[in-house]
Amino acid sequence: MIELERDKAQRELLEQQEILRLFEERHHMPSELFYERFQNGVLGDDADFFEWSATYDMCRSVQERLAKFSALPLQ
Template sequence: MIDFQLSVQPQTEQRLRKILSQVQDTEMFARNIISYQIAELQKGILNLRLDLKEFEQKYQMTSEEFQERFSQGVLGDDADFMVWSGLYEMLCHNQMQLSELR
């Protein structure tokens, strides 16, 4: 059993306590929260991959190749490249979070 504290606003605490008071199976409740977060990360990853695919097709290189060249300063600071880099960083971050939850 885990005992932890959350730092939330009083109204949020009250609402959370209300939900928890109605939960009969806290294990299932916790698993559902984790499953929800996993599903959200998976949706986010899918959407990011779709966005990245557009850049990959436009510039004829993978996002991994792009990121390496971009970080070396070879490609410059075009607005597309800034967005592409940000999307790729978000993808990597989401993938890391997802792997930690599985």
Template sequence: MAKRQLLHIIGRESKICELAIHQLENKIRIFEKKYKLSSGKFYERFQKGNIGDEQDFFEWKALFEGVLEWQETKEEVMRLAS
């Protein structure tokens, strides 16, 4: 019984991670379309200081880092399941 409950909790947490990632990616797509640039390339340029200081870029960076953090959390949750 406890194992089944644990697997249920892990499944729920995984879905929460997926939802958070999906919502952040939807917001990120707006910036990718607006600036015609993938988030990966944007982030690389931003980290090197080669993109500018527009407010959009700071928001985009935060959203992208949020996706990375949620992906890491989901990986940790899935490790618990195995």
């Protein structure tokens, strides 16, 4: 069961990373820099920025889940 959830999280992470890559190409900025600027109110409130921010948050959440899985033994 854990392996299935881990695999699902890995697939989800790859999907989110691809979406982030597209945002980065569109706006010529790495996601980390975007997120910092957006959180500090530097970039404004364009709808695309809210979507990018949400995707970045989801990606970080999946990374945290995967980190927890890596601490568990394989069954």
